[in-house]
Amino acid sequence: MKAHASQAHQPAGRKVTVFGAGSWGTALALLLASNGHAVTLWARRAQVAEHIRRTRHNPTYLPEVELPASIQVTAELREAAVAREVWIVATPAQAVRALAEQLRPWAHPALIIVSVAKGLEIATLKTTTQVLAEVLPIVPRERIGVLYGPSHAEEVAAGMPTTVVASAPSCAVAEEIQELFMAPTFRVYVNPDLIGVEIAGSVKNVLALAAGMSDGVGFGDNAKAALITRGLAEIQRLGVRLGADPSTFAGLAGIGDLVVTCMSRHSRNRYVGEQIGRGRTLEEVQQEMQMVAEGVPTTAAVYRLARELGVEMPITEAVYQILFEGKKPREAVRELMAREAKYEDWLPRSTDTAPPNGVAASETTSSR
Numbered sequence: 001m002k003a004h005a006s007q008a009h010q011p012a013g014r015k016v017t018v019f020g021a022g023s024w025g026t027a028l029a030l031l032l033a034s035n036g037h038a039v040t041l042w043a044r045r046a047q048v049a050e051h052i053r054r055t056r057h058n059p060t061y062l063p064e065v066e067l068p069a070s071i072q073v074t075a076e077l078r079e080a081a082v083a084r085e086v087w088i089v090a091t092p093a094q095a096v097r098a099l100a101e102q103l104r105p106w107a108h109p110a111l112i113i114v115s116v117a118k119g120l121e122i123a124t125l126k127t128t129t130q131v132l133a134e135v136l137p138i139v140p141r142e143r144i145g146v147l148y149g150p151s152h153a154e155e156v157a158a159g160m161p162t163t164v165v166a167s168a169p170s171c172a173v174a175e176e177i178q179e180l181f182m183a184p185t186f187r188v189y190v191n192p193d194l195i196g197v198e199i200a201g202s203v204k205n206v207l208a209l210a211a212g213m214s215d216g217v218g219f220g221d222n223a224k225a226a227l228i229t230r231g232l233a234e235i236q237r238l239g240v241r242l243g244a245d246p247s248t249f250a251g252l253a254g255i256g257d258l259v260v261t262c263m264s265r266h267s268r269n270r271y272v273g274e275q276i277g278r279g280r281t282l283e284e285v286q287q288e289m290q291m292v293a294e295g296v297p298t299t300a301a302v303y304r305l306a307r308e309l310g311v312e313m314p315i316t317e318a319v320y321q322i323l324f325e326g327k328k329p330r331e332a333v334r335e336l337m338a339r340e341a342k343y344e345d346w347l348p349r350s351t352d353t354a355p356p357n358g359v360a361a362s363e364t365t366s367s368r
Ligand SMILES: NC(=O)C1=CN([C@@H]2O[C@H](COP(=O)(O)OP(=O)(O)OC[C@H]3O[C@@H](n4cnc5c(N)ncnc54)[C@H](O)[C@@H]3O)[C@@H](O)[C@H]2O)C=CC1
Pocket: 020, 021, 022, 023, 024, 025, 044, 061, 090, 091, 092, 093, 095, 099, 116, 117, 118, 119, 151, 152, 153, 154, 290, 291, 292, 294
């Protein structure tokens, strides 16, 4: 693995396109341009691209951020996609398949694709790199990775210190992604456990909704700590069932992103949860938001996936019932607290600490 910590940044000057001019696409385009890459930012709407070209500001997302003239901005897919070395996919997760289908004519075997969209596709329960690999088979699977981790766009755009994880099936490709983004205020680690990183980064949004609901209802720090800790346990159970390395969940993509999303004032998922906790409906909250809260569709996907795989995810189940079945948050918490007594499920077990009769041991060891 390369040691970047003490290296001065070396601009690599690669031809990169960021697809999606929302908050994250805008912040990453800025970061990549300041790293010396030749950056194109693709916006879905022509008038948005035109506005950014004219004013160098995105009218809707991070409007205070000035985008340098070196960033080419377009709404034309061909112009954005053709003859590029790297594509960054920064749309909502549910839009990745349709975008990839449109991009097919310009994909090539030397391309690297980096998904920064966090979520699972509702229709197929696939991660975004699985969707991209399926739609773009000309790009070798090992060249499709992610950049995930605790990274709110507002802070990245303001140059505040941020650390994330680059992951891909090939470590060499993950290191290329690392090198692309690594900057004085943006430190990138490599984690080769792609499925673990993707599950961690996607499912934490469900738990951020739960954390927001807890805030909205008026619960305190104890409840938030419980949601983060027990939430991580259920994210890890799902990830490990899908083949992830358990240690990924103790890293930046796991506990790191879960903590920031459950705690941050910038988190859209936490915000949506908070509004619902205060008694508003999901429809009301989503209607007034211009931004995506990935946890909402991902809750539906994870709920189904967990059932299909027989993985116990009680908090996710509660969030699903609140979002889609009208359950009241307080009622869901009452039910979570009244679950059977258990052993905490990721402590090392030894024969002389076997659970006493009458206290149910967690099932999670067997589901790992
Ligand atoms: N905002 C953040 O701090 C971070 C966001 N992410 C992830 O990045 C992805 C994008 O998020 P944001 O940029 O924050 O969202 P956003 O809500 O700020 O912007 C979404 C962008 O996607 C575009 N879009 C919406 N539907 C589309 C479609 N069907 N086809 C093409 N484009 C479409 C919108 O026009 C907008 O430009 C999400 O998966 C999010 O979880 C990841 C890390 C940080």
